[in-house]
Amino acid sequence: MIDPRLLPGLLAARDAAPGCSAKDLVRRSGKVRLYRYRPLAQDTKGPPLLIVYALVNRPYMMDLEENRSLIRELLKRGVDVYLVDWGYPDGADRATSLADYVDGELAACVEHVLAAHRIDDLNLLGVCQGGVLSLCYTALHPQRVRNLVTMVTPVDFHTPRDLLSKWARKIDVAAFVGRGNVAGDALNALFLALMPFRLAQQKYVDLWLGDADPARLESFMRVERWIFDSPDQAGAAFREFVTWCYQENRLIRGTLEIGDRRVDLKKIVCPVLNIVAARDHIVPREASLALRDAVGSNDYRLEEFPLGHIGLYVSARARREVPAAIADWLAARA
């Protein structure tokens, strides 16, 4: 029987705000913001960690709520955390390119952190597409990155189970982007189409047939908001990313160029921690596993979790294991 408290509970939960850890804005450039999180531990260990999220979703998934916050767990373990927030591009940003993101904004954020701490290198953590940006940055500026962590990051875009890639290769990306940006709604529809029964139907059935625990409903609403809070994509960067990565697989082939400079992953010689979700339906594990042979580092570690793309941030198991894996790995290389 449906719990009569469910509908009122959902109404009460609909404005549940994401984000639980205190942070300060330390740099602003156009729509891009750099935040530093306030420490939760007595001492910080090693250089700061700069988190680079994807362009296609909002980064508050990393700090969704107290029980589901990778950032909060890292802070508790003494990691000094910075986060790049790419913002919501609009029509004026349509010409923003991958080079603008990697060599412009990301490089400026790194320089800001280095200058603030008077250090020569920092730790970088790239998530999903943000992992690709981080790989590009590290390959182009190896002296600036002491340790690199990649999470659910595609490296080989042509693996057999990569459904997004199969579809992307049939699309005329230049025509699709046209003269503007790419609507976040279009990407939402694409992601739902990867598993339509589960993502567009079963999820809501489970919601309705579950209990009316306010915490559960608030969590649901926060994740729901995050899933559909998709920024429009700057046209030029989107065109470059899909064409060069999904269609031409340039990253793994060593032919990707950012601002006229070739991205050679072999130039990444710093320690690398690659975190993979074994049940990822967006970035198949094989797409991430390719990193091992692609980088030049001899200190490569793989951490694989039997979770999905989103479960890696919000599941109970993720909360227990992922932050510890990152913090311990970084501490050993501080």
Next chain:
Amino acid sequence: MNHDWWSAFSPFTAWAQAAAPFAAPGSPLPGAAPWASLATAAERFAAAFQRYAADASRDPAGAASALSEFLRDQSLDLLRTSLSGGTVGAGGEAAAFAIPALGLTREHQERAQRAAAAANRMAEAQRRLAWLWTDALRDAATQFVAALASASTPSAGPAAAPDARELYQRWVDTAEKAYAQVAHGEAFAAALGEFVNASARLRDEWQDMVEHWAKSIDLPTRSELDTLGERLRAVEARLRDLHAPAAKRAPAKPGNTASRARRGKRRSPQ
């Protein structure tokens, strides 16, 4: 065949009944209207299984076939709904444009013809996608009903009464597998690509039309904004170049890269 467990569907029915008043127009819960279709779907889902339960012992093949058809139909409705925003007219409208463009308005006629052709391509691609969807749904329904029937045969012993949600979970698993089989295929990717490409073409033609009329009444156009944007970017780049030497950080100490490389040589235990 033990049909007692079909009563397990009561949660679905209850859910539908509970959600319906909130989903109706004038609902006390603003924004609840989208639940109406889901509530109706749940009610139909439960009813179909009840029909199957009632008919299966008398006419197993007929009952299985009816349930398969229902599952295909119901799931196809989801596709129709999701694509309804992109549905375009086809056939008749395009035929009216299939003549050479002549005279004073030639350029406008051609633009309209191109838009109509793109709309037709979209409609055709949408039909192909719908066809492939029904393939997936047919396979899913067939597999699901076969598994259901085999679990209920006398040789398999008395069937334990599955929970309604467990049954629904099984249906979703089966449907996702069948869908993945189709979605990974060349034909699906080609149809989806054609749909996206044609819709992009249609949007371009619309943009051209709007731009033309905007110019005619002296409104700023997207092209003009883009030109200004390009000029601004060039100015910004020039400014960055001018300021770069002063703002540039001192390069990292030469020894740093080497020491990092040494650290990188250590292979950590896996």
